[in-house]
Amino acid sequence: xxxxxxxxxxxxxLMVWTYDHVAKQxxxxxxxxxxxxxxxxxxxxxxKWTAIAGFEQEGRRFQIRTVTDFSQPxxxxxxxxHSEDGGLALDAGQPRTGYQGAIGNHAEE
Numbered sequence: 001x002x003x004x005x006x007x008x009x010x011x012x013x014l015m016v017w018t019y020d021h022v023a024k025q026x027x028x029x030x031x032x033x034x035x036x037x038x039x040x041x042x043x044x045x046x047x048k049w050t051a052i053a054g055f056e057q058e059g060r061r062f063q064i065r066t067v068t069d070f071s072q073p074x075x076x077x078x079x080x081x082h083s084e085d086g087g088l089a090l091d092a093g094q095p096r097t098g099y100q101g102a103i104g105n106h107a108e109e
Contacts, residue, residue: 001016001017002014002015002016002017003015003016003017011032011033011034012033013030013031013032013033014030014031015028015029015030015031016028016029016031017029017042025041026041026042026043026044027039027040027041027042028040028041028042028051028053030053035055035057036055036056036057038053038054038055038064039053040052040053040054040064041053046071047069047070047071048067048068048069048070048071049067049068049070050065050066050067050068051064051065051066051068052064052065060084061084062082062083062084063082063083064080064081064082064083065080065081065082066078066079066080066081067079
């Protein structure tokens with residue numbers, strides 16, 4: 001699956017989701033505008049998709065966990081938690097709601 005995800009009004013990122021049949025595992029690749037590509041692992045449990053990834057930037061290690069809930073028809077809720085200490089403490093982010101459309105997705109701030 002390929003998704004052009006709107007982060008806010010000025011920022012988007014390209015997300016690519018794949019499935020490894022040998023490892024029986026989903027992988028997610030995130031290509032943002034202002035950081036190196038991020039590769040992570042993902043699980044899909046019914047309507048909840050969870051992606052976990054990490055990256056280094058300017059000598060610091062970041063950990064990200066994103067949970068997307070597609071349980072409501074026509075919309076989704078996205079919550080991203082992140083850590084700036086290599087994953088020792090994840091700070092809960094604010095949930096965002098988006099609307100699924102024929103052309104793409106739109107996230108509200």
